[in-house]
Every structure is written in C-alpha cells, then in structure tokens.
Amino acid sequence: MSSDVTTGQGGRPSREELDAMSPEELARLAGDLDDVEVVHNTPQYPIEGTRAEKRAERSVALWFAISALSGLAFVVAFIAWPWEYVNVGEPGHEIYSLYTPVVGLTFGLSILALGIAVVQAVKKLFPAEVSVQQRHDGPSDDVDRRTILAQLADTGQKTTLGRRKLIQRTAGLAAGVLGIGTGVIALGGIIRDPWAAGEDAPLWHTGWRPENGETVYLRSDTGIVGEIARVRPEDMEPGSMMTVFPFRESERGNEEELLHAQRASDAPVMLIRLRPGTEVTPRPGQENFNYGDFYAWSKVCTHLGCPTSLYQAQDNRILCPCHQSQFLATEDAEPVFGPAARPLPQLPIRVNEEGYFVAESDFVEPVGPAFWERPKTT
Known part of the structure; x- marks a missing residue:
C-alpha cells in the first residue's frame, strides 16, 4: 500500500485496504491523515547496547526501584508503625512522634521517584522528534481510530521501552506498590479502626471513667506531681473557673500514673461556679449533671482540640483562644460564636460524703473535635 493514500491524494482507504497495511504503514498514514509533518526524528542511541545506553537504562530503572522501595516502606509504616497517642515523657513517645513524618516522607518519596523516573525515561530514551500538526475540528472516524492506535504502538516501539525489560519490571513494581499504598490509605479506617473495640474503644471513654468501683475525684494541679489537692465546693468563689483532672486513691504515690492522668489529651476539665441565681438551660437528659452552681465541661474545644482556657463571668462565656470559638455556659456550653459546631461535653459531678x-460517670459523648471518623451520637 502506498503512503500517498490520504485525503486529497486518492481518497481515504477502505477497511480492506486498512487490513492489508502493515503497522508501519498505518502509523505513517496516521500522521498524514492528521496533517502531521515530522520535521526531525532521531533515536537517542542509533547503535544498541552502548555503554551510554545501558547507563541511561540503569538510571531510569534505579528511580523506579527507589519508588517501589519507598512505596513498600510506606505500606509497612502505615500498618506496623505505632500510631496511638503517647504523652510527652512517656515510654514510646519518640517513636510515636515519628509516625507522621515517616509516613509522609516515604509516600512523598515514592511519588517523587516515580515522576523522576518517567521524566528520565522521556529525556534519555525517547527519540528526539520535532513535528508540526494542523488543527482540525470534528469527530474522529473509523480510519482515524485505527491509525492512531497503530501510531501509538509505533511510537512505543521507537522509544525502545519495549525491549528494556529492566525498566519494564521496575516500572511495574513501582506502579504496583504505589497502587497498593494508595489502596492502604483508602482502607486505613479498616486497618486501624479506632472504634474496633466497641464500647471499650479509646475514643468512647476517658480517664474519668470509674473502674473497679473506685471513686474518681476532681483534683487541681498545684505544680507538684505528688501533691494531691482534691477539690471542695468551698475552694471556689462564685464566678470562678478551675482546671481539674481525674484522681484515684490507687494512684497516690505513683508519679507515673499521676502524670498520665494529667497529660492525657482528653483529661482536662473546667470546673465553673456560676454566680448565685444564674438561670441555666440544661440539655435534656443532663439536668442532674451539675452540683448546684457548679458545672464541669471538657476543656477540649470541639473545633480542633485546643484548650478552652478562658471564662468570662460577666456574660458566662467560655472562650477558646485558638480560633475564637465561644460557648455559653448557661445554655449547656452551646457554641454561640466561631467555628465550633458542637457543645462541650459535660461531666456529671456530685459531692461525696467526705465533701x-x-x-x-464518664462523659456520655465523645470528647474533642467532631472529626469525620467520629460516629454520630444521639
């Protein structure tokens, strides 16, 4: 079949003529039909097997291999690296703090190396070609579809990637491992489900949960770990606020347990004493969570987890200094300003026979930000 079978030079070929053409002729016809003129096309390595060609091939394969190894490291780190929160100063905090950097670096390096490998392959192995094409409007017909496939196949052959098994294997390995890594991210909630333990899941309860029938006291922080300052009603003036932490008698004298109770991210509670006569609208079902004018709410902001450290007695507003969320103490700590969309969880308290x-009990709802993985509560 002559290469002059194009539009304007003998008409477009029929299906029978297309079937009779070789792949090379179809590829050449594709260029003619698209008004593509190849001005320059020179292979990078006209002579196969030279040292320069092998160096280029090994360089591309090396980057594909780095991408594959980095992707594999990401999968292993995502699954096996300790990820549950560990407080500062506790055993395992250093290894936990490296979880996010390790996951980010390995995944990022895998993508970066894959991109470098593709760029290297194009620059070092693809032929140097300069083409000029005229633009045309309208849909493609059967001839265009048949010839473009042949042209793509021909281009693939000219890149010489088809005979470079080392690059094919490393590229396939890199793409496969990166694909697995992407799947692991999507399925991360199944691999590491924080709710897997059901009612005992760590996001459902805090250090305020009574265990083994032991009383949980409200304790203020004096700055001395071993000093136990349990709180009485007479310790607070009307319109004041105090930060308290859980304390059990079994923890007395055990500095490690006392530190853990203070440093737990969901432990801080603000104990507020409203002024006498302040009208309060409690949340339905939580009418008995307070003790007189004393109310206890989680100090962890429901927006992004910052400490709600400020209390304005003049208007009974609880403020988060990070993003200016405000909660109204007289309306069950409902958010009235800022980005927080959920009220602060309330801790049910009472005064025992010792005063x-x-x-x-523990909080009746999860503490902290309303992240997407938090189950909907009623």
Whole structure:
C-alpha cells in the first residue's frame, strides 16, 4: 500500500485496504491523515547496547526501584508503625512522634521517584522528534481510530521501552506498590479502626471513667506531681473557673500514673461556679449533671482540640483562644460564636460524703473535635 493514500491524494482507504497495511504503514498514514509533518526524528542511541545506553537504562530503572522501595516502606509504616497517642515523657513517645513524618516522607518519596523516573525515561530514551500538526475540528472516524492506535504502538516501539525489560519490571513494581499504598490509605479506617473495640474503644471513654468501683475525684494541679489537692465546693468563689483532672486513691504515690492522668489529651476539665441565681438551660437528659452552681465541661474545644482556657463571668462565656470559638455556659456550653459546631461535653459531678467533688460517670459523648471518623451520637 502506498503512503500517498490520504485525503486529497486518492481518497481515504477502505477497511480492506486498512487490513492489508502493515503497522508501519498505518502509523505513517496516521500522521498524514492528521496533517502531521515530522520535521526531525532521531533515536537517542542509533547503535544498541552502548555503554551510554545501558547507563541511561540503569538510571531510569534505579528511580523506579527507589519508588517501589519507598512505596513498600510506606505500606509497612502505615500498618506496623505505632500510631496511638503517647504523652510527652512517656515510654514510646519518640517513636510515636515519628509516625507522621515517616509516613509522609516515604509516600512523598515514592511519588517523587516515580515522576523522576518517567521524566528520565522521556529525556534519555525517547527519540528526539520535532513535528508540526494542523488543527482540525470534528469527530474522529473509523480510519482515524485505527491509525492512531497503530501510531501509538509505533511510537512505543521507537522509544525502545519495549525491549528494556529492566525498566519494564521496575516500572511495574513501582506502579504496583504505589497502587497498593494508595489502596492502604483508602482502607486505613479498616486497618486501624479506632472504634474496633466497641464500647471499650479509646475514643468512647476517658480517664474519668470509674473502674473497679473506685471513686474518681476532681483534683487541681498545684505544680507538684505528688501533691494531691482534691477539690471542695468551698475552694471556689462564685464566678470562678478551675482546671481539674481525674484522681484515684490507687494512684497516690505513683508519679507515673499521676502524670498520665494529667497529660492525657482528653483529661482536662473546667470546673465553673456560676454566680448565685444564674438561670441555666440544661440539655435534656443532663439536668442532674451539675452540683448546684457548679458545672464541669471538657476543656477540649470541639473545633480542633485546643484548650478552652478562658471564662468570662460577666456574660458566662467560655472562650477558646485558638480560633475564637465561644460557648455559653448557661445554655449547656452551646457554641454561640466561631467555628465550633458542637457543645462541650459535660461531666456529671456530685459531692461525696467526705465533701469532695467526684465524677459520677464518664462523659456520655465523645470528647474533642467532631472529626469525620467520629460516629454520630444521639
């Protein structure tokens, strides 16, 4: 079949003529039909097997291999690296703090190396070609579709990647491992489900949960770990606020347990004493969570977890200094300003026969930001 079978030079070929053409002729016809003129096309390595060609091939394969190894490291780190929160100063905090950097670096390096490998392959192995094409409007017909496939196949052969098994294997390995890594990210909630333990899942309860029938006291921080300052009603003036932490008698004298109770991210609670006569609208079902004018709310902002450290007695507003969320203490700590969309969880408290504040139970809802993985509560 002559290469002059193009539009304007003998008409477009029929299906029978297309079937009779070789792949090279189809590829050449594709260029003619698209008004593509190849001005320059020179292979990078006209002579196969030279040292320069092998160096280029090994360089591309090396980057594909780095991408594959980095992707594999990401998968292993994502699954096996300790990821549950560990407080500063506790055993395992250093290895936990490296989880995010390790996952980010390995995944990022895998993508970066894959991109470098592709760029290297194009620059070092593809033929140097300069083409000029005229633009045309309208849909493609059967001839265009048949010839473009042949042209792509011909281009693939000219890149010489078809005979470079080392690059093919490393590229396939890199793409496969990166694909697995992407799948692991998508399935991360199944691999590491923080709710897998059901009612005992760590996001459902805090250090305020009574265990083994032991009383949980409200304890203020004096700055001395071993000093236990349990809170009484007379310790606070009307319109004041105090930060308290859980304490059990079994922890007395055990600095490690006392530090853990203070440093747990969901432990801080703000104990507020409203002014006498302040009208309060409690949340339905939580009418008995307070003790007189004393109310206890989680100090962890429901927006992004910052500490709600400020209390304005003049208007009974609880403020988060990070993003200016405000919660109204007289309306069950409902958010009234800022980005927070969820009220602060309330801790049910009472005063025991010794005259100390104690927690009657844990929070009845999750503490902290309303992230997407948090189950919907009613």
